[in-house]
Amino acid sequence: MKWLGRRESDNVEDRRKMSGGKLALGGGIIGIIFLVIQTYMSGDPTQLINAVTQNNSPNNSEQPTTAADDEMAKYVSVVLADNEDVWNTIFTDMNSQYEEPKLVLFRGSVETACGGANSASGPFYCPADKKVYMDLGFFEELKNRFGAKGGDFAVAYVIAHEVGHHVQNLMGTSGKVHERKSELSEKEGNKLSVALELQADFYAGVWAHYNQKNKNVMEEGDIEEALSAANAVGDDHIQKQAQGHITPDAFTHGTSEQRMYWFMLGYKSGDLSKGNTFKELKY
Numbered sequence: 001m002k003w004l005g006r007r008e009s010d011n012v013e014d015r016r017k018m019s020g021g022k023l024a025l026g027g028g029i030i031g032i033i034f035l036v037i038q039t040y041m042s043g044d045p046t047q048l049i050n051a052v053t054q055n056n057s058p059n060n061s062e063q064p065t066t067a068a069d070d071e072m073a074k075y076v077s078v079v080l081a082d083n084e085d086v087w088n089t090i091f092t093d094m095n096s097q098y099e100e101p102k103l104v105l106f107r108g109s110v111e112t113a114c115g116g117a118n119s120a121s122g123p124f125y126c127p128a129d130k131k132v133y134m135d136l137g138f139f140e141e142l143k144n145r146f147g148a149k150g151g152d153f154a155v156a157y158v159i160a161h162e163v164g165h166h167v168q169n170l171m172g173t174s175g176k177v178h179e180r181k182s183e184l185s186e187k188e189g190n191k192l193s194v195a196l197e198l199q200a201d202f203y204a205g206v207w208a209h210y211n212q213k214n215k216n217v218m219e220e221g222d223i224e225e226a227l228s229a230a231n232a233v234g235d236d237h238i239q240k241q242a243q244g245h246i247t248p249d250a251f252t253h254g255t256s257e258q259r260m261y262w263f264m265l266g267y268k269s270g271d272l273s274k275g276n277t278f279k280e281l282k283y
Helices: 045-049 067-093 138-144 152-171 173-181 186-215 222-232 235-243 256-269
Strands: 012-014 053-055 102-105 109-112 115-118 124-126 131-134
Touching (some): 067 186, 152 186, 173 186, 186 222, 222 235
Parallel strands (some): 102 131
């Protein structure tokens, strides 16, 4: 994606030079790399983030950053700005006001309103403080451990997915889902989690649709990079790698095929009315 020289967001909070304290293993929305299957597949990040407390002593020592890491941070800021532009317009067209989320860059561990988290969580959205949290090292893991192609648009897809969760929070969708899940069995609740995640993938596609339409910044291979990332974080793909077999009743994010399908539907249509993943989960 063409990004050099373009507007960066004012909503990036850079905490990479500070190591965190009071660490708890967190729950990412895109996918968690180092936790056991049942833990990392929770659809509610607040449950995961408070799962295991590892360190109760804060450490405020500064940590150096690399030039490559700093360049990626600038790219993330541009992608976040692009998300702001698209969703501000969409909400205005709906006679509503978009509240821009903050994006927190961290390294190692971080404190959030949902509890402590570490880099094993993968990128995640905390609805309690309306912030996206991201350790940039996740993207190397996505490529090296799960076989995604890499590339800058894979990063854009992940950011847009997390912003999609913020949109769901603003629209009241995620609150209704978590309330409803408390009344259901784990198996039935997992189905709602899948629908929530697939809708965030759809919203990521909607963002890509309008960002390209309005700014013409995508390059050859960008969509393939996004699809490769979506494929890599499918429940079936990760379960097979982690435990050698697939357990559909434990799916909380959707299969690789479902995730790619809903992203592409959003990208091709740009039509929010087509994103009712709760109505039909077929692909």
